[in-house]
Amino acid sequence: MALIAILAGDGIGPEVTAEARRVLEALDLGLTFEEAKVGGAAYEAAGHPLPPETLEVAGRADALLFGAVGDPRFDTLERALRPEQAILGLRKAFGLFANLRPARLFEGLEDASSLRPDIARRIDMVIVRELTGDVYFGAKGRGTTEAGLREGHDLMRYDEEEVARIARVGFDTAMRRRRRLLSVDKANVLETSQLWRDVVIEVAKDYPEVALEHMYVDNCAMQLVRDPGQFDVILTGNLFGDILSDQASMCAGSIGMLPSAALGATGKGLYEPIHGSAPDIAGQGKANPCAAILSSAMMLRHSLGLGEAADRIDAAVAGAIRDGARTGDLGGSLSTRAMADAILARL
Known part of the structure; x- marks a missing residue:
């Protein structure tokens, strides 16, 4: 019981x-x-x-x-x-x-979305967000520069096991759905994101049934508005996932319709x-x-x-x-x- x-x-x-x-x-x-x-x-x-x-x-x-x-x-x-x-x-x-946030538009709520009904009705995705690492949990502080200016810093970091375990959740989620996984990062400018991408590619070898793609976070934010129906499972880190999941929630209609899980x-x-x-x-x-x-x-x-x-x-x-x-x-x-x-x- x-x-x-x-x-x-x-x-x-x-x-x-x-x-x-x-x-x-x-x-x-x-x-x-x-x-x-x-x-x-x-x-x-x-x-x-x-x-x-x-x-x-x-x-x-x-x-x-x-x-x-x-x-x-x-x-x-x-x-x-x-x-x-x-x-x-x-x-x-x-x-x-691991944070799982499904975003789907229920039939009858097309007018509740911030998108056109013909675009909104195609929304059916899950965002898999890592919850315990990234810039939110890295070293941080405030101080003063040599020039006397106030400054602040926050360290963005992941180790390979942290990335691998959330990647496995993402792939497992994709296996239960349409077997498409999009990994979202900023690997063109961030070393943390390059590690993320490298490890996700390594984990993907254990899931040959899942089609893996990669996308930079700024492009993903744009695509969520332009064509959200293209997404099945989105895998991303803590900071990017925090932002993208809230954006997806408004594309899918009222925030009062959206559940989540932390696993x-x-x-x-x-x-x-x-x-x-x-x-x-x-x-x-x-x-x-x-x-x-x-x-x-x-x-x-x-x-x-x-x-x-x-x-x-x-x-x-x-x-x-x-x-x-x-x-x-x-x-x-x-x-x-x-x-x-x-x-x-x-x-």
Whole structure:
């Protein structure tokens, strides 16, 4: 019997994770659930965004279902105590190095995309982003030059094993889809990117069924807008992936429709909607629960091996959208609960 840790967090996090739990319970999969505080809610209760008791619950769980963290009330705290540090702490604690972000346009939402409908309806990709290296985690600092000018520096670095392990995730993902992998880098100017490209080419020898291509990140950003339907799986580093995945989310319509997974080597994963905590609508029943519900489907597929149940959730969400169910972000008027009810009715 699998244990799911529900880390609802702040803002709309508790609302959307509650609906995701309802969907999971309706499938009658024998799952058990345990809730723990995280983010600003945890800081208020325990003085830290990721207290030991939350880590203990997360450590016992087979998978983590995460809501959202963040609130302007905590913006003046020192960085280590801000709600957003909780997600970084969880990634580090459980070795979650691979971020999977599917981006697809659901039938009926063509007008929600920032692209023309004839272009947008072709979007169906997964961005595989490395999470624990790159410039975000390299040495950094600020100082003063000999001329008295302020300066800052951040080190971009990867070692070959860090690249190889995320490359394997990318190739494995491509094997489950259309067997096309695009590795995105900036190898024409960055030594880190040249190492990235070299290692990806080496790993590709173990996946002869997958067609590998390479693209510079600036060209990829342009192509995401020009012809997003050309992409199947995009593999890239932490910095480039952070930017490209947000761009892809807006090409695919509302951010309220997009799930994500952070995976480690053991099978444990953290699953969350990519939207934020939206404190301006928290507690009003306006939030779109689809991304959280789709994240729960990713959890079933990647951490629990329940692919058929995951497919049922995906199909129910697609059916609800196709039949006109809409929350406010999609141009409709359904509440958070009513949107989830529409999905439950199609399970």
